[in-house]
Amino acid sequence: MKRRLIPAVLGAAALTLALGIAPGAAAPQPDDLTPSPSGQKTAAPYTAPDRSAWTVKPGPEPAGLDVTSPADDVIPVVAERLHELGAARGFTRQETDYPGRAITVLWKGTPPADVTAYAASRPYGVTVTIRTGAKYSRAEAEAARTRLLNHPAGARLGITWSELNADGSGVTVGVAARTRAAVDPLPALRDAARIPDVALRLGVEPIKGDALFSRGNDAPPWKGGIRTTNTDGLCSTGFAVLAGSTGKLLSASHCDYPGNLAVRDGAGQTIAPGGSSVATIHGIDSMLIDPSDSPATTPKIFRGSHTTTSTSLVKSWYSNWPGDPVCSSGASTGEHCGTVYDDSDVYVDDYTGARIGVIQVAAPSGQIMGGQGDSGGPMFKKVTGGVQARGILISADITAGSMTQSCGSVAPDANGIWCSRWVNYVPISTILNTWGVSLETG
Secondary structure, eight states: OOBOOOOBOSTTSOOOSEEOBOTTOOOOOTTOOOOOTTOOOOOOOOOOOOGGGOSSOSBOOOTTOOTTSOHHHHHHHHHHHHHHHHTTTTEEEEEEETTTTEEEEEESSOOOHHHHHHHHTOGGGOEEEEEEOOSSOHHHHHHHHHHHHTSHHHHHHTEEEEEEOTTSSOEEEEESOSSOOSSOOHHHHHHHHTSSOEEEEOOOOOBOBTSEOOOOOOOSSEEETOEEEETTEEEEOOOEEEETTEEEEEEOGGGOTTSOOOEEETTSOEEEOSGGGEEEEGGGTEEEEOOSSSSOEEEEEEOSSTTOOOEEEEEEEOOOOTTOEEEEEETTTEEEEEEEEEEEEEEEBTTTOOEEEEEEEEOOTTOOSEETTOTTOEEEEEETTEEEEEEEEEEEOTTTOOOBSOOOSOOGGGTTOOEESEEEEEEHHHHHHHHTOEEOOO
16 A cells, blocks of 8 residues: 555545545555555655754643642653753653653663652652663664664665664664565664664555544634645644744644645635645644634644544643653544553655654554544643643554554544554654744643
8 A cells, every 4th residue: 555644535535544535545455565656755864853952842830730739740740850850861761650650760870869869859749760771871872873864874775764772772773675685784784873782673664645644614713633624635633833923723744745735624614725824844744724714723622532522721732751641633533542652763754755753652452543534633641621732643653553444433534544553643842843833722
């Protein structure tokens, strides 16, 4: 099947792997690895995330936090502080445990005194356990990956995916080939990364359209989680953001590859006329929609099934860590919740060649996290008084498991779609800081 990152099919046609639906497309077959006619694009240079350059900061922090505050409110704050203290000083990874009101941190070397003191203070009643023994810090492993992805040896091999090993033992990269070449590529890859700990995974396809995900009849001011349509197909809106005082809507750029198409809701109402009212950044699979109406947006997202009329206020945003409970809410399949299992993967979009850093979340066994046509929809965490923005849904994680057409109840325009238990989303931190916009909160 073609896996170009495109939106869901209009009407009864199939939706695509980047979770969208393209008009006139045949129902995708996830076991068919036929490449796109144009072939995979040369991957763009990779730039590692740099939190020190963030101009848009996490928050706002809930007022009056103390040891009696809900874990949903305090753990994101504590996790942010732990990373801030350790980012350049041995921090490797952290995993949250909301039911246990706890965070476990993996460290390289001996944690600095201020880090251990902060952990020992049990901030807001959160138990922080620091485990040592990582071979590489997060910063060191990320630097090695960046060297590798931007080195000619990596380009020659056609790396389609990479991750920082969860135990701090190095870097793993993936390629589409299913058999090893006659000449072992690992020595050259290790030389390029300048570390000996590089592993290779075979049979990892780049993200293509049929792995991408695309509510019916909204009205201005526009909300997140609604159906959008254009001549490329069907998708969903994410969160409302502010460019200065102007309200705009986030979605996924693979929903509009030209970056200039008119955007309508599921009932055909015009949200934005196209042209300069739509902007895209394919390097982070992000689209910014400038609605015609005033007020244009409101800090709410739809919650519940694809037929829902219920909404929640967007209260804040924070970073993502393994163990975090997060939910999706797209227009095709509605709301689904799961647990973050990785925060370090980078995929190649075979249509644009962009290297896209993603967060990965899994639904419980036998459930789904999203389906085609949910692309561009909001990824969030439930908090007191509403939701906390975490990212924008873009695709299925086909390295974790195969897609299914057992999607449960779906929107009428999404019949026949493919869904997945495992999905990728672009972190909200990346999106806000790349566009230079702020999250609209209430």
